[in-house]
Amino acid sequence: MRVEKVDVLVIGAGPAGSVAAAILNKNGHQVKVVEKQKFPRFVIGESLLPRCLHNLEKAGLLEAVQAQNFQRKNGASFTRNAEEFCAFDFSEHFTPGWGYAYQMPRAQFDKTLADEIVRQGVDLCYEESVEAVQFSPEKALIDIQPKKGDRYQIEAQFVVDASGYGRVLPRLLDLGCDSAFPARTAFFAHIKDTTRTKASEFLTEVAELKAAWTWMIPLEKGITSIGFVGDPDFLEQYGTDYDETMFRKLLSTHPLLVERYTAQEIEFVFPPRVIKGYSAGVKQMYGERFVLVGNSTEFLDPIFSSGVAFATETGAVAAELLSRQLAGEKVDWEKEYTKYIQHGIDVFRTFVREWYTGNLQTILYATRKDPSFKKQICSVLAGYVWDKKNPYVKKHRRAVPLLAEVIRGQQEANAAKE
Ligand SMILES: Cc1cc2nc3c(=O)[nH]c(=O)nc-3n(C[C@H](O)[C@H](O)[C@H](O)COP(=O)(O)OP(=O)(O)OC[C@H]3O[C@@H](n4cnc5c(N)ncnc54)[C@H](O)[C@@H]3O)c2cc1C
Known part of the structure; x- marks a missing residue:
């Protein structure tokens, strides 16, 4: 069987895979991406968060996206019935950073990123599927099945699994676990x-x-x-x-x-x-010769449109760490990857949970909102979930239900006065 050698194999050319491949390529590593489907292909997840733009910029992919003139997204609004309404303008958020994003068909967005990484020199093969992997202390050997043609192998130093809903390594290495959220x-x-x-x-x-x-x-x-x-x-x-x-x-x-x-x-x-039943989790996010990025790690819920922000964040962070490791540096993956990513996931997990408990709605639809907490919550909704200066990031578990409790207390006191 034919064997091809690369530094890094990336599985999947969604946003997580393209961002990871672009950064690895920029840092001088030989990277190959194999993608099971032919692009453009449909995938759900059309509304981005401002944090994505930060990651696309880091990967050198933002200009290509901006050139597409996708529909601009300035914020998000929520309504419970014809009367209760709340809007967030992303330009009015607490954490410094991008104040807008885009909403666009993912087929076009993902193709834009994939075309750009090819233009930058990444080797990307469509209609090739990862079927099996073997890890040894020296290398990873990956079996690839092209749609047309013979099976071949790739020998890589490291594998980045960006296979999204395909969840290739969680499946092959039994890393998957159920989500704590009910199947919606x-x-x-x-x-x-x-x-x-x-x-x-x-x-x-x-x-x-x-x-x-x-x-x-x-x-x-x-x-x-x-x-x-x-x-x-x-x-x-x-x-x-x-x-x-x-x-x-x-x-x-x-x-x-x-x-x-x-x-x-x-x-x-x-x-x-x-x-x-779209939610899923994993028991571990990395191993000796692999890392999971994007939806291959954990997907919570679409309520805050955070999926692509996490896909690009995990892709960017993993690629930077891997570049350091390939250059001979010792990387603490547990601290610098799992703990960092898990923190962002946990902030969104709190917001998702409190959306479904109703506490978040109490906050969103409160008639008199303090502008400072509105900006802090807006920052989380814009994807800035690593800024520990924001109390709704640092103390998210306690801060969200506590604020809802305070608002409910005020509402009851006002109702009693009337
Ligand atoms: C109902 C719903 C609504 C959503 N709405 C939003 C939203 O508004 N905004 C948002 O940001 N996110 C949203 N999401 C989340 C979003 O869909 C994902 O988070 C995002 O697509 C993850 O990107 P990714 O790069 O990890 O994976 P993907 O975009 O899924 O890309 C993975 C790629 O890997 C390829 N692949 C799979 N298996 C193999 C294999 N064996 N070999 C080679 N290649 C393979 C696939 O063909 C695919 O192209 C939503 C999710 C759901 C369920």
């Missing part, structure tokens, strides 16, 4: 949106239903991505086929959705799709 379902589609307003054009909007919530992400060319996420028992009251009929029924469950979408004859760009 996501049901989504792209529609031709004729009711888009100037105000909604630059925001990712979230509207709450009873035991679910829906995203509305305006993309280019008048197309909007809409998704329902929640408890499967709640969603399945509206059908079990996850088809256009069920989607239309769900659109009639929230006053904002009714106002926008039920009056028009919705035209679907593709038939609605469903993902059941």
Whole structure:
């Protein structure tokens, strides 16, 4: 069997893989990316956070993204019914950094990154799949199956697993574990949106239903991505086929959705799709000759659009550490990778948990918001989850429920006065 030698093999050309490969290549290592599919390919996750721009810039990929003129995203808004509403402008956040992001079809975004790393000199092979791995103290041997052609092997010093939902190394090395969150379902589609307003054009909007919530992400060319996420028992009251009929029924469950979408004859760009039980975790994030990045590590929930921010962050941090190791330096992966990444995951885990307990809604929809805590929470929503000057980062577990408790106390006191 043919054997090809490289310094680093990256599995998958999603945002985590492209960012990692770009940094390794920039640092002078011989890196090869194998990607199972042909790009452009569909993947969900269309709304970015400002923190992504920091990672793309670090990887030398930001200019290529900016040249695409994707739909700009200035912030996020939340609404519980027709009356309760809260908007965050990302330019008004606590932590210094980018104050906007983009919302775009991932097929185009991921292809932009992949084309740019190829332009920068990375060897990227499409329609080749990693099928098996063997690690020894000296090297990693990886079996590759091209869609067309014979199986071959790659001998690498190190493997970066950026295979996303493919979870290649967690599967092959039995590293996967269940998420602490209950299995929720996501049901989504792209529609031709004729009711888009100037105000909604630059925001990712979230509207709450009873035991679910829906995203509305305006993309280019008048197309909007809409998704329902929640408890499967709640969603399945509206059908079990996850088809256009069920989607239309769900659109009639929230006053904002009714106002926008039920009056028009919705035209679907593709038939609605469903993902059941999307959360997953891992027992370890690295080994002697490998590291897991992006969704290969842990995926919590789409509520705060944090997936690509984490994919690019893990890709960038892992690639910088690996470059140091390949240059002969001793790297403390536990401290510099797992602990660092785990901290960011834990901050978002608190926010996700408190969204589903309702504490976060108490904060979001409080009528009188202190501007300083709004900026601090805005920073977390923008993906700045490593800035320990922010109390909602440093003491996230305690700070979020405590603030909700204080607001509820004030609301009860005000109600008693009236
Ligand atoms: C319902 C839902 C909504 C979401 N919304 C958002 C959002 O609005 N914003 C956001 O930031 N995130 C969102 N996410 C999360 C987002 O989808 C992921 O976090 C992101 O795609 C992870 O990027 P990645 O690079 O790790 O993996 P991916 O983008 O999944 O890329 C992995 C690549 O690896 C390839 N691969 C897999 N197996 C193999 C193999 N054996 N050999 C070679 N290649 C392989 C795949 O073909 C794929 O191209 C959402 C997730 C869900 C479930």
